Amino acid sequence: MPKPTIAMSVKEDTMSFTPSRRALLSGAAAGMLGLAACQPSAPLGSGSGGEGVGEHPSLAYLPSTQPANWSAVIGAVNEKMKADIGTTLDAQFLNWSQYAQQVLLKFTAAETFDSALNARWMNMVQLVSSNSLADLTDEIGKHENLSKALAPELIEANKWSGRLWGIPQVNGAARIHHFGYRDDLAAGELTDFDSFLKYLSDVKQKNPDITPFELHNNVGLNQAITFSPLTWEDPQPVSQAFSGGSIGVAINPDDPTDIRPVYESEHIIEGIRVLRDLYEKGLVNKDALTLDSATANSQFAAGRFAAHGVITDGLGSQSLKTLQAAVPGASLANLLPYRDGLAAKPFQTFQSDNFAVINPAGDVDRALQIQDWLSIQENHDMLAYGIEGTDWTASGEDKYEALSDYVFPGFALLWRIDLERMPSTISASEEEIFAWSKKFENFTLDPLATFYPDVTPVKKEDAELTNVATEHLKPLCSGAVDVDAGLDALRRAAEAAGIEKVMEEMRTQISAHLAEQG
Amino acid sequence: MSTTVTAPGRSPVGTSGPRPAARRGRRRPEGFTVASYIVVGLAGLASLVPFWMIVAGSFTDESVLARQGYSLWPTQFSTAAYEGIFSGSAIYNAYFASGYITIVGTICSVLSSVGIAWVIARRSSGISRPLAIFAYIPMLFSGGLVPTYLLVTQVLHLQNTWWAVILPHMITPFLVFVTVAFFQGIPEEILDAARVDGAGELRIFFRIVLPLSKPILAVLALFYAVAYWNEWFNALLYISNPDFYPLQLLLQNLITNVSNASQLPASASGVAPVYQLRLALTIVTIGPILLAYPFAQRYFVKGLTLGASKG
Numbered sequence: 082m083p084k085p086t087i088a089m090s091v092k093e094d095t096m097s098f099t100p101s102r103r104a105l106l107s108g109a110a111a112g113m114l115g116l117a118a119c120q121p122s123a124p125l126g127s128g129s130g131g132e133g134v135g136e137h138p139s140l141a142y143l144p145s146t147q148p149a150n151w152s153a154v155i156g157a158v159n160e161k162m163k164a165d166i167g168t169t170l171d172a173q174f175l176n177w178s179q180y181a182q183q184v185l186l187k188f189t190a191a192e193t194f195d196s197a198l199n200a201r202w203m204n205m206v207q208l209v210s211s212n213s214l215a216d217l218t219d220e221i222g223k224h225e226n227l228s229k230a231l232a233p234e235l236i237e238a239n240k241w242s243g244r245l246w247g248i249p250q251v252n253g254a255a256r257i258h259h260f261g262y263r264d265d266l267a268a269g270e271l272t273d274f275d276s277f278l279k280y281l282s283d284v285k286q287k288n289p290d291i292t293p294f295e296l297h298n299n300v301g302l303n304q305a306i307t308f309s310p311l312t313w314e315d316p317q318p319v320s321q322a323f324s325g326g327s328i329g330v331a332i333n334p335d336d337p338t339d340i341r342p343v344y345e346s347e348h349i350i351e352g353i354r355v356l357r358d359l360y361e362k363g364l365v366n367k368d369a370l371t372l373d374s375a376t377a378n379s380q381f382a383a384g385r386f387a388a389h390g391v392i393t394d395g396l397g398s399q400s401l402k403t404l405q406a407a408v409p410g411a412s413l414a415n416l417l418p419y420r421d422g423l424a425a426k427p428f429q430t431f432q433s434d435n436f437a438v439i440n441p442a443g444d445v446d447r448a449l450q451i452q453d454w455l456s457i458q459e460n461h462d463m464l465a466y467g468i469e470g471t472d473w474t475a476s477g478e479d480k481y482e483a484l485s486d487y488v489f490p491g492f493a494l495l496w497r498i499d500l501e502r503m504p505s506t507i508s509a510s511e512e513e514i515f516a517w518s519k520k521f522e523n524f525t526l527d528p529l530a531t532f533y534p535d536v537t538p539v540k541k542e543d544a545e546l547t548n549v550a551t552e553h554l555k556p557l558c559s560g561a562v563d564v565d566a567g568l569d570a571l572r573r574a575a576e577a578a579g580i581e582k583v584m585e586e587m588r589t590q591i592s593a594h595l596a597e598q599g
Numbered sequence: 600m601s602t603t604v605t606a607p608g609r610s611p612v613g614t615s616g617p618r619p620a621a622r623r624g625r626r627r628p629e630g631f632t633v634a635s636y637i638v639v640g641l642a643g644l645a646s647l648v649p650f651w652m653i654v655a656g657s658f659t660d661e662s663v664l665a666r667q668g669y670s671l672w673p674t675q676f677s678t679a680a681y682e683g684i685f686s687g688s689a690i691y692n693a694y695f696a697s698g699y700i701t702i703v704g705t706i707c708s709v710l711s712s713v714g715i716a717w718v719i720a721r722r723s724s725g726i727s728r729p730l731a732i733f734a735y736i737p738m739l740f741s742g743g744l745v746p747t748y749l750l751v752t753q754v755l756h757l758q759n760t761w762w763a764v765i766l767p768h769m770i771t772p773f774l775v776f777v778t779v780a781f782f783q784g785i786p787e788e789i790l791d792a793a794r795v796d797g798a799g800e801l802r803i804f805f806r807i808v809l810p811l812s813k814p815i816l817a818v819l820a821l822f823y824a825v826a827y828w829n830e831w832f833n834a835l836l837y838i839s840n841p842d843f844y845p846l847q848l849l850l851q852n853l854i855t856n857v858s859n860a861s862q863l864p865a866s867a868s869g870v871a872p873v874y875q876l877r878l879a880l881t882i883v884t885i886g887p888i889l890l891a892y893p894f895a896q897r898y899f900v901k902g903l904t905l906g907a908s909k910g
Contacts, residue, residue, distance in 0.1 A: 144859075145856060145863075146841070146852045146853070146856050147841055149866070173839045175835075175839075176835050176848070176851060176855055177852075177855040177858075177859045178851075178855045179832075179835055183835070183836065186744065186745065186748055186836070189745055190748055190749055190752065190753070192752075290666070373858070374858075375857060375858035375859070375873050376665075376873055376874065378870065378873070379661065379665050379872070379873040379874060380665040380666070382662075382665070382870045383661065383662040383663075383664075383665030383666050384662065384666065385665055385666050395864075396863075396864060396865075399864060399865035399870070400865070400870050401865075402870075403865075403870040406662075407662040483864070483865065483866055483867040484867055485866070485867055486866040486867060487866065488863045488864060488865075488866050489863075490863060504864050504865065506865070
């Protein structure tokens with residue numbers, strides 16, 4: 082008789098588990114309702130900024146997270162903005178790693194917001210082609226402060242086919258890759274390529290615990306260019322690529338239709354040879370391909386490295402405070418990779434890496450009004466650096482000293498070349514280079530300054546070349562593989578991936594652009 | 600039915616006199632057992648070492664970590680990363696948010712899953728098969744990111760609520776079918792016996808089926824709880840108010856912020872500790888959910904042995 086036996090065992094189990102169906106149901110319901118009551122109510126789209134009474138604030142999407150002391154700062158900003166122009170700002174911060182995807186989603190879903198950070202390296206090309214961005218070509222001139230803060234050269238260089246689709250966010254006219262190094266480890270002033278290479282050797286000899294130069298997995302061609310002896314004589318060669326991580330083409334400045342793959346450029350090949358030599362001598366770290374930039378920066382700030390690559394954004398000395406805590410007496414300096422130093426006039430496109438774009442589904446006039454308001458020094462400083470006396474204090478005419486942990490992603494909304502203050506910790510040489518990089522007249526206009534290649538016809542080949550660059554070009558630029566064998570493998574892989582077709586398309590687009598320019 | 604196990608050279612249990620305790624105490628362990636203990640012990644230790652290094656690293660000063668790498672003991676003790684994480688109320692709000700999402704989400708998910716699974720498992724005409732197909736389709740296709748986003752934000756208007764995180768994960772089809780398989784293993788005779796005793800369908804489900812299904816309920820609860828605890832992407836999409844961020848999103852933001860800090864000017868505190876912060880975040884994140892496993896463990900074991908001793 083199996084049934085009674087089974088039934089008995091079930092009954093025992095039942096008694097030990099659930100008292101009754103009613104108890105289970107009511108318990109679950111009570112628990113859910115109780116917990117549901119725990120979430121405070123939140124107005125939609127709220128949370129990161131002040132709201133004007135009786136009206137919606139201007140919603141702007143920015144990368145990063147809310148800065149420290151944000152509520153006090155945005156409160157003060159909105160109070161003044163409301164009094165000055167009758168509106169307020171609601172800045173919402175989106176996770177940095179997913180920012181591009183989220184903004185694209187918000188545009189696709191036709192959400193109502195006013196502005197956001199976007200760029201060619203995100204999805205700006207796609208947004209422009211789908212008419213998702215407000216055309217600002219004729220709008221800038223209508224706003225006095227904004228048009229005064231944006232140089233005509235900047236506006237012209239950042240037009241796509243004659244139209245302006247966003248407000249360029251730059252704090253300098255040019256972005257020049259160069260060297261940042263521990264000045265306290267140098268025997269004297271570094272003035273040329275040879276003295277820099279000797280500096281690296283001396284560091285290795287005198288400080289075995291310190292790796293002379295830091296490379297990480299986010300550097301590639303730029304490192305090869307800055308380390309090329311030819312660059313010192315003849316400032317940076319002109320190059321173009323369909324997308325950031327792909328293999329581009331080197332361009333003859335005298336005839337821009339004369340192009341060849343970057344791995345055939347003498348500047349780059351010579352730079353790769355120097356990097357290989359440094360690698361074999363132990364003058365650069367051997368984990369560059371797996372070392373991410375954040376970790377590398379942390380290691381530089383801890384004193385593991387003597388020198389690294391920097392760019393003219395005024396942030397090269399940002400690790401000084403932490404470095405000095407780890408290595409008392411440490412100091413930093415910068416070195417341009419040009420024989421003529423600040424007198425060199427390297428080619429520059431003046432194209433901005435980032436744009437504040439405006440959503441036509443939002444309030445375009447209000448977004449521009451805010452951009453105009455932020456182009457006034459006092460207003461700009463309040464949002465960029467926080468409340469004066471609490472978050473920062475002026476140091477001289479054009480510097481500031483941070484007093485709190487308030488850090489705002491200014492490059493996403495309010496970077497203006499003449500309004501940006503430098504951190505008080507900036508080294509003398511970096512200050513000099515940064516000031517030099519702010520002036521358009523210090524550079525030679527790239528013959529393809531307003532050229533923006535369209536990847537659509539060669540999208541597949543470009544994607545394959547991106548993989549080739551990761552597999553072959555990056556190891557070459559970190560010195561990890563033999564130069565001749567590596568270049569040979571790179572060439573074969575690039576040819577298999579369709580470099581010829583990509584070059585032909587690039588040549589066609591350049592010719593069309595030049596014809597259009599007259 | 601009972602079985603008797605006898606060891607070679609020994610009398611069957613219950614047929615000989617009392618066995619002296621001293622003799623049992625002197626019994627020498629078999630060589631294989633000793634070897635097994637050593638191998639398993641070493642394997643266990645090898646598993647613990649990386650975890651311990653994470654703990655030790657999270658308490659090691661950033662500059663030492665950056666220069667010397669990981670060690671088994673903090674050579675320069677520092678709690679800077681934990682101080683950074685636990686400064687302000689954000690982390691406590693995030694713990695509460697994650698707790699809410701995990702508890703409410705798990706309750707809702709388990710109830711929904713066993714409900715739908717039971718109907719499918721009953722093989723009732725007209726409902727079980729369509730429901731099975733309805734549950735099976737999402738295993739193959741999803742609605743896609745944009746339609747789901749539009750549904751949550753413009754139809755359900757769930758932005759800035761924790762339900763925006765819970766509802767999209769409410770039912771996992773795979774777990775529904777695992778539960779269906781378990782329910783189909785319950786002998787029909789039990790249910791027939793209950794019907795003979797006058798039980799209705801709901802009573803059978805709540806008083807007979809669910810108590811018999813503790814192992815699968817534990818499995819479901821654990822899987823759902825871990826999924827809800829680790830959930831951050833839906834929160835990223837739908838929650839913009841930092842007061843409502845769950846723990847994983849808060850920590851994700853923290854780490855990406857530190858990773859991208861080189862693009863921003865340094866604050867008054869200088870450069871944030873990247874190494875130490877990553878390790879400390881690992882500890883902070885896994886702590887609470889790790890506690891769920893011991894509670895569920897006994898049900899896993901029971902699930903494996905259920906019915907083994909009954910003939």
